[in-house]
Amino acid sequence: MIPKEHDGKIVQDYLMKEQGFSRRLLTRLKREPAHIHCNGEHIRMVDRLRQGDSLTVILTEPAHIPPNPELVVPIIYEDQDLIVFRKPAGMPVHPSILHYRDTLANFFSYHMQVQGIEATxxxxxxxxxxxxxxxxxxxxxxAAQKLCGRLEKEYTAIVCGILPEESGEIDAPIGREDGSLLKRTVRQDGQRSVTRYWVLERTEHYTTVKIQLLTGRTHQIRVHFSHLGFPLAGDGLYGGSTNDYRTQALCCNRLEFVHPVAGEVLDFRINIQEEWAAIQV
Structure with a gap:
């Protein structure tokens, strides 16, 4: 519903200035006039809104990723604008030459297909x-535009060895390792990378840490702790022991963000002990 303070505003201005629509998105809506309505009837971008009007914008996009009904991924939350998955270890997010049908994108495509929704x-x-x-x-x-760069993320990892400090900050540039297409390393000509951590628990062979990323480089957490001499448990690529964990003990266990449409703060957390149990040898 259009509030009193926006009475008389042009539709295009309201969508851009108050709802965060980009010019590109508005241009697409102009080409799809059936996707924007006011009080159940088509409205143009140059028309004016009145207090109490019900403005509806329908955003649909064709899916290009093949659906895979054989995949199973837990869904933590879902509404018409977004979806929060609990991604398992070993599943890529995007398809590639080696992973064409076993990714989170393939599951998303199938999940949308079942609901009869077209979504990228x-x-x-x-x-x-x-x-x-x-x-x-x-x-x-x-939703993607309004969420990008606005997430508060918390990671938890198990590293090999006993970290002596209770907390710390790793500020070390990361770049691609010479001769490798996959592996990264700390190097002076790399991009600035900053990781903060806090110790949660110490055991005989491992330390569990809470992590906050101030930058988002490829393999950042794995590279930084390996650089310190405390590689992630299960991370054979960066020198971690694989005696107790079959893959890297790293989990994004908390997400907090403001809903892009409703404006409410959403805070999601998962039980980290269940995650560790899933990758133990």
Whole structure:
């Protein structure tokens, strides 16, 4: 419903200035006039809104990723604008030459197909294939635009060895390792990368840490803790022991953000002990 303070505003101005629509998205809506209504009837971008009007914008996009009904991924939350998955370890987010039908995108495509919805897969936080935990995807361009860069993320990891400090900050540039298409390393000509951590628990062979990323480089957490001499448990690529965990012990266990349409704060958390149990040898 249009509030009193926006009475008389032009539709285009209201969508851009108050709802965060981009010019590109508005241009697309102009080409799809059946997708925008006011009080149940078509309205033009140049028309004016009145207090109490009910403005409806329908955002649909064709799906291009093949659906796979054989995949199973827990869904933590879903509404018409976004979906929060609990991604398992070993599942890539995006399809590639080696992973064409076994990705989170393939599951998303199938899940949307079942509901009869056309939606492009737009992951907001991209987890590595072997990183498990909460993964947020937008169902339309507007939600993706308003969510991008606005997530509060918390990771938990188990590292090999006993970290002596209770907390710390790793500020070390990361770049691609020479001769490798996959592996990253700390190097002076790399991009600035900053990781903060807090110790949660110490056991005989491992330390569990809570992590906040101030930058988002490829393999950042894995590279930084390996650089410190405390590689992630289960992470054979960066020197971690695989005695007790079959893959890297790294999980995005918390996501907090403001809903792109409703404006309410959403805070999702998962039980980290269940995640560790899933990857133990």
């Amino acid at each position: 897969f737009r992951p907001i936080n991209r987890l590595d294939r072997d990183t498990m935990g909460l993964c947020l995807a937008a169902k339309n361009a507007l």
